Amino acid sequence: MLQVKYQPEAIKIRDAFRKSKRALIITHKNPDGDTMGSALAIYDLLHSLNKEATVFCVDPFPESFYFLSRFESVVHEFDINDFDIALTLDCGADYMTGITNTHPELFNGRFPLINIDHHKSNDDFGTWNIVDTSAASTTLIIAEALEFLDYKISHRMATCLMCGLFTDTGSFQHSNTTPRELRMAAHLMRKGASIHQIRNNIFKNNKISTMKLWGRVLSRAYKDSGGITISNVSDDDFRETGSNATELSGVVDFLNSVPDSKFSLLLTENNGKVKGSFRTMRDDVDVANIAGQFGGGGHKKAAGFTLPGKLEKEVRWKVVQEN
Ligand SMILES: [Mn+2]
Secondary structure, rough: OOHHHHHHHHHHHHHHHHHEEEEEEEEEOOOOOHHHHHHHHHHHHHOOOOEEEEEEEEOHHHHHOOOOOOOOHEEOOOOOOOOEEEEEOOOOOOOHHOOOOOOOOHHOOOOOEEEOOOOOOOOOOOOEEEEEEOOHHHHHHHHHHHOOOEEEEEEHHHHHHHHHHHHHHOOOOOOOHHOOOHHHHHHHHHOOOOHHHHHHHHOOOOOHHHHHHHHHHHHHHHHHHOOOOEEOOOOOHHHHHHOOOHHOHHHHHHOOOOOOOOOOEEEEEEEEEEEEEEEEOOOOOOOHHHHHOOOEEOOOEEEEEEEEEOOOOOOOOOOOOOO
């Protein structure tokens, strides 16, 4: 059930929707299964309520999510004058939408903005905010809000909502999987969510270029003296394997499977930027804190940062004398 403290906000959001005619649904940049599942579930809901809605994503929509309901409705540009309300879903900060510079009018506090998210870094930048950092996924919060408000969940919506739950819990393997997540998973399955579609499209859907890219990342992995598992990938790797950065999704979780590792770090050099992705299995390590030192953020066990720059290899030599 939606946590009691968010229930009044959920009612306000429902009332705001009732007054609105056309909603803009915004995902975060580099979209994942949670932001896309959230967006397409809300899109379906609004359509069932005879409301106009548009899903916007600043980046291309990953092919592995094409099975989600009505993915073809996603647009990559918009005119704000066409809309009277907007939502950001799974965006840990306003800049995660990728449009704070091109559309500042959305974030100046005057445009009606609904902010639903589960990232710790979220500072309640919306007019209405449901930011529940204890939820494993944004789709979980949405599903609980729909339950609370007594909205019908169609089988298409159920699969979208399950997609976020499934991916953000690492197929229900991460430590954020609690009875709350599993109860909702059962509820969504009853509503017709297809776990098989999610599994086949997202987890059993690797291109040869992805395998070659992962091969490079895995072959470079090492554990440093501090117990950190590190690997890296660069523009050359993407070019030589014919892959792109979206194909890295999941590889850092694989790096994070080394026993006794403090945390894992994947450094990605891509188009003049260096991205760091952190994962940890340990309860006493907070990678959101570490990512914060580089201007990033995220969750306690999964976080990242992006900095302008490139990766440079540092080689150390030592002389070993032979007796
Ligand atoms: Mn999420």
